[in-house]
Amino acid sequence: MSNQYGIDDIDIQILNGLIADASQSHKVIGEHVHLTGQAVGARVRKLQDLGIIEGTTVRWDPNKIGLTVHAFVTVFMKSSTAHQAFQTFAKQNSNVLEIHRVSGEGCYWMRVRVGSQLELNDFLDELLTFGNYKLSLSIGQVK
Structure with a gap:
């Protein structure tokens, strides 16, 4: 099911995977959402283009x-x-x-x-x- 921003449940799962650990490869995330790493990469770029993903960050002390x-x-x-x-x-x-x-x-x-x-x-x-x-x-x- 798609929402008003044109994202679906798989996009949300990808986003949650990146929020949990942004250093995960697209291939690893793809294994969890049953997509190829290339397909995950395309969805991540879409999330960036939509402004949903604004950037990445590093946790530090x-x-x-x-x-x-x-x-x-x-x-x-x-x-x-x-x-x-x-x-x-x-x-x-x-x-x-x-x-x-x-x-x-x-x-x-x-x-x-x-x-x-x-x-x-x-x-x-x-x-x-x-x-x-x-x-x-x-x-x-x-x-």
Whole structure:
């Protein structure tokens, strides 16, 4: 059965296989969905063309390369004119892993990784250009 995006149950199974382990070969995935590796490759390209698969990623341990401080920052903009400059700053800053414009408390939520408290302090000083913030530090990842 096909859905509104033109994908079927086999496409969903392929997508789930890639989500579980994107390093799997098309041949291995094909064995699970009863297709050839070439047919799986064609379906993966279709999923990419449709924008369902936006890219691939690597799971890694930031602590092992010195990014030991993991912070969550709620940003409160000081003016309505600061949003564009702030978004540019956040997108260009390699310490910002994620940024979300939110409703509720604050204007943005950011997830940040840095190598030290000093680096975090420098980052927060830059952030004050755009507004105030509330900081929470991760003490351990559960999932």
